[in-house]
Amino acid sequence: MDGFAQEATGAGGDGFGTLEDGFITLDGLEKVFQVRRRAGLLRRERHEVRAVDGISFQVARGEMVGYIGPNGAGKSTTIKMLTGILTPSGGSLRVAGIDPSRERTRLAHRIGVVFGQRTTLWWDLPLRDSYRLMHRMYRIPDGRYRENLDRCVELLDLGELLEVPVRQLSLGQRMRGDIAAALLHDPEVLYLDEPTIGLDVISKAKVRQFLKELNVERGTTVLLTTHDLTDIEQLCRRVMVIDHGRLMYDGSLAGLHEVGESERMLVVDLERELPPIELKSDGSGPGLRAVKVEGPRQWLAFPASASAAPLVARIAAQYPLMDLSVREPDIEAVIARMYRAAP
Amino acid sequence: MRLYAVVAAGGFRRYATYRTATAAGVFTNTVFGFILAYTYIALWDARPQLGGYDMSQALAYVWIGQGLLAACAMMGGGFEDELMERIRTGDIAVDLYRPVDLQLWWLAGDLGRAAFQLLGRGVVPMLAGALAFDIALPGSAWIWPAFLLSVLLGIVVSFAVRFLVALSAFWLLDGAGATQMAWLLGLFFSGMLLPLPLFPGLLGEVARVLPWSSLLQIPADVFLGKYTGWELMEAYAFQGAWAVALLLAGRLLQSVATRRVVVQGG
Numbered sequence: 001m002d003g004f005a006q007e008a009t010g011a012g013g014d015g016f017g018t019l020e021d022g023f024i025t026l027d028g029l030e031k032v033f034q035v036r037r038r039a040g041l042l043r044r045e046r047h048e049v050r051a052v053d054g055i056s057f058q059v060a061r062g063e064m065v066g067y068i069g070p071n072g073a074g075k076s077t078t079i080k081m082l083t084g085i086l087t088p089s090g091g092s093l094r095v096a097g098i099d100p101s102r103e104r105t106r107l108a109h110r111i112g113v114v115f116g117q118r119t120t121l122w123w124d125l126p127l128r129d130s131y132r133l134m135h136r137m138y139r140i141p142d143g144r145y146r147e148n149l150d151r152c153v154e155l156l157d158l159g160e161l162l163e164v165p166v167r168q169l170s171l172g173q174r175m176r177g178d179i180a181a182a183l184l185h186d187p188e189v190l191y192l193d194e195p196t197i198g199l200d201v202i203s204k205a206k207v208r209q210f211l212k213e214l215n216v217e218r219g220t221t222v223l224l225t226t227h228d229l230t231d232i233e234q235l236c237r238r239v240m241v242i243d244h245g246r247l248m249y250d251g252s253l254a255g256l257h258e259v260g261e262s263e264r265m266l267v268v269d270l271e272r273e274l275p276p277i278e279l280k281s282d283g284s285g286p287g288l289r290a291v292k293v294e295g296p297r298q299w300l301a302f303p304a305s306a307s308a309a310p311l312v313a314r315i316a317a318q319y320p321l322m323d324l325s326v327r328e329p330d331i332e333a334v335i336a337r338m339y340r341a342a343p
Numbered sequence: 344m345r346l347y348a349v350v351a352a353g354g355f356r357r358y359a360t361y362r363t364a365t366a367a368g369v370f371t372n373t374v375f376g377f378i379l380a381y382t383y384i385a386l387w388d389a390r391p392q393l394g395g396y397d398m399s400q401a402l403a404y405v406w407i408g409q410g411l412l413a414a415c416a417m418m419g420g421g422f423e424d425e426l427m428e429r430i431r432t433g434d435i436a437v438d439l440y441r442p443v444d445l446q447l448w449w450l451a452g453d454l455g456r457a458a459f460q461l462l463g464r465g466v467v468p469m470l471a472g473a474l475a476f477d478i479a480l481p482g483s484a485w486i487w488p489a490f491l492l493s494v495l496l497g498i499v500v501s502f503a504v505r506f507l508v509a510l511s512a513f514w515l516l517d518g519a520g521a522t523q524m525a526w527l528l529g530l531f532f533s534g535m536l537l538p539l540p541l542f543p544g545l546l547g548e549v550a551r552v553l554p555w556s557s558l559l560q561i562p563a564d565v566f567l568g569k570y571t572g573w574e575l576m577e578a579y580a581f582q583g584a585w586a587v588a589l590l591l592a593g594r595l596l597q598s599v600a601t602r603r604v605v606v607q608g609g
Contacts, residue, residue: 083440085604108442118434120441124357133353136346137443165360 022058023096023221024082024189029055030090031077031245051077053245054091061188062219064211066232066239066253070335074245075225079191082223083113096188109138112187114178116194121166127177128162131184138185145184152180155210172203179207183214190214192224196231208234229253229328243335257304262334265291265327266300266308271320274298279314286311296322304329346443347451354422354455358463365463368413372468376409380476394540399479400567401538406472407563408535410465411494414457415501415558417533419526422453422502423509427518430509439601446593450502457498479567486568489575493562496582500557503589504529510593513600534560554585 031052036044052074059065069075080086081093084100084107093100098107121130135145153159156176161169169177175195182190192211196204212235214220224236232239232253239256241249249256256262266288268277273296281287286306292299302311308326315321358365383405387398396404412418426449429435438445472478481487508525512518530536532555539550539560550556561578564570570578 080436085436085439104440105442108440113437113440115437118432118437120437122353122357124360125353129353129356133346133349136349137441 023061023063024057024059024223025094026058026078026091027056027093028091029078029081029088029093031074031081031086032089050245052081052088055242055245055247056091057240057247057250059221059223061221062215063238064215064222064236065224066236067223067225067242068227068229068232068239069225069242069248073243075242076193077245078242079113079193079223079225082191083107083111109185110188112182112185112190114175114182114190114192114195116175116192116197119166119174119178120181121174121177123167124165126163126165127158127169130166130177130181131162134181134184140185144186148184148186149180152183155213156180157206172199172206175199175203175207176210179210183220186218187220189221189223192222192226194226195224196226196228204228204231211235229334241335241338248335248338254305256334256338257329259338262304262329262337263301264304264306264308264329266302266311266315267325267327268298268300268315268319268321269323270296270298271322272296274319277315277319279311347447350448350451351455351458354452355459356455357452358456358459368460368464369467372409372412372464373471376406376468376472377475379405379408380472394538396538396540396567397479399477402472402476403478403480403567404538404563406469406476406478407566408559409468409472411461411497411559411562412535413460413464414494415497415533416453416457416505417501417529417535417555417558419505419522419529421456421505422449423505423518423522426506426509427512427522430512431516431518435604439604445601446506446590446597449506450499450590453502453505454498461494481566482568486566490562490566493565493578493582496579496586497558497562499586500554500582500589501529503586503593504554506593507589507596510596510600513603529555529558532556533558534563538563554589557582557585 029052030050033049033051034046035049036046055074055078067075067078077086081088082095082100084102084104087101095107096110098110100107121127122133131149134140135142140148153162156179158173158176158180161173161177166174166177179192179195195211196207199207208231211222211224215222215235222235224231226232237252239249239251239253240247241256249259251259276290276293277288277298277300278290279288286303288300288302288311290298291301300311300315302308312321312324315324380402383401384398387393387396387401391397393401413420426435429438438448473480481490504525508521509518511521515521532539532550532553534550534556539547539556541547542550551560561582565575565578
């Protein structure tokens with residue numbers, strides 16, 4: 001066992017050796033937790049929770065992949081195994097040729113992690129102090145450190161925040177600060193666990209724009225867990241869906257909508273109360289049906305892969321349209337439909 | 344090594360940012376020192392040479408105690424609350440994936456804290472005591488560095504004890520009980536209330552060999568010139584041995600705790 005691990009890490013030591021097989025490789029990965037539950041006054045029942053139940057996938061260097069699923073699906077457990085802070089119960093795992101749980105410290109120099117709900121920054125001190133700490137912690141050469149810091153400060157708009165104690169930063173500012181902290185040592189892989197959670201629209205856009213540039217310019221491999229499908233839409237060509245510890249889907253986002261038969265919702269306000277709108281699909285576009293009517297307001301569902309524009313045009317031509325908005329499907333709904341669609 | 348220097352500097356600066364808290368602490372230490380000093384005066388009036396200390400030595404003991412109270416965290420108040428909170432909330436996961444040693448990391452931070460509190464909360468009460476009372480001061484200059492070395496060892500012992508207490512949160516989740524227990528033991532067995540030689544019989548002997556005597560009793564005796572030559576080396580050896588033993592125990596507990604987290608999940 002030992003010999004095998006040595007050999008494997010030796011071969012992929014520089015990260016290029018395993019390019020063809022994937023930069024991140026999971027093979028039948030499992031994580032089983034033993035949970036003890038009180039079953040009486042003194043008696044305790046042991047039972048197993050299979051948080052990750054046989055997941056296999058590969059991510060190539062420079063890919064940007066969305067990793068989504070409902071709460072408790074096993075996303076964070078997977079990420080923790082990828083960073084080495086959890087040991088798998090079964091299966092195998094390689095990140096840049098390294099077995100994470102065996103060589104956590106060596107791997108730490110090559111990965112960056114951002115947990116949206118936790119912070120690595122020093123709470124009481126200015127942002128700059130935390131960065132100085134990263135400088136020493138990852139033994140970043142001085143020139144490189146300055147260059148990376150300048151770049152992050154510029155792109156993440158941190159200039160005025162460097163001297164501000166972290167506890168005084170807003171959530172969005174803190175998140176940008178945390179992302180910069182994870183990138184100062186030029187990680188080849190970046191894990192982002194809910195990086196946009198709780199952020200306002202402008203902060204979300206800033207974070208996404210930055211990640212996009214990072215991926216393009218540096219070729220950083222990014223694995224992103226999120227509840228926000230817009231994150232995925234704007235960043236990832238590939239998305240993986242996990243539920244109950246199993247990989248349910250691996251492919252493009254458009255494909256996911258098809259598989260999940262997901263629907264977008266057009267919410268229209270008409271001039272007056274009218275019978276439910278129904279459009280048949282024809283040559284000019286897909287159909288649409290009312291799923292809810294509340295006075296002059298109607299909720300109209302149409303396939304997520306279809307364009308909303310021709311539908312709006314047709315409605316506007318036939319009905320007294322006052323106002324409208326389009327609602328994106330959420331991940332839970334897509335996954336729920338995926339289950340129903342599964343044979 | 345430079346990393347831990349930055350961590351220590353950070354620990355120093357973190358505590359330095361809270362100026363009002365520091366001022367309030369200095370005030371409390373000084374008031375508390377006056378109360379204890381008058382109590383000791385009453386005690387030593389009735390029983391001169393109690394425990395082998397004369398009046399001016401007893402008063403010096405009071406003010407050394409006030410000066411070291413915050414630095415040696417005899418009543419808690421160091422990193423341990425933060426570490427326990429990180430364990431409870433699971434933020435400890437963030438600490439674990441970083442390429443640093445958990446124990447050294449917190450030790451460095453705590454040394455920074457202690458350095459600040461020695462200056463920020465130690466010097467003023469000592470001066471106040473020296474001005475208001477006739478206290479025994481070292482007869483020769485070399486006692487000062489000897490005293491500081493003993494204080495440093497005391498701080499490391501204090502850290503090692505509190506590290507063990509904090510790690511108990513991995514099993515207890517709520518470490519409040521363990522903290523209070525440690526606080527009580529520390530207050531009593533460090534000699535904060537009364538110098539340990541005053542305790543009679545077995546209790547006194549036990550108290551003197553427990554690690555907490557490194558926090559105040561031994562540094563104070565070094566300050567008062569109770570140790571000379573070889574005895575001083577023995578005192579250092581006693582402190583050093585406890586520091587090493589407790590740090591090793593902390594390492595052991597840390598690796599058990601880490602394995603538990605790594606296998607069982609946060």
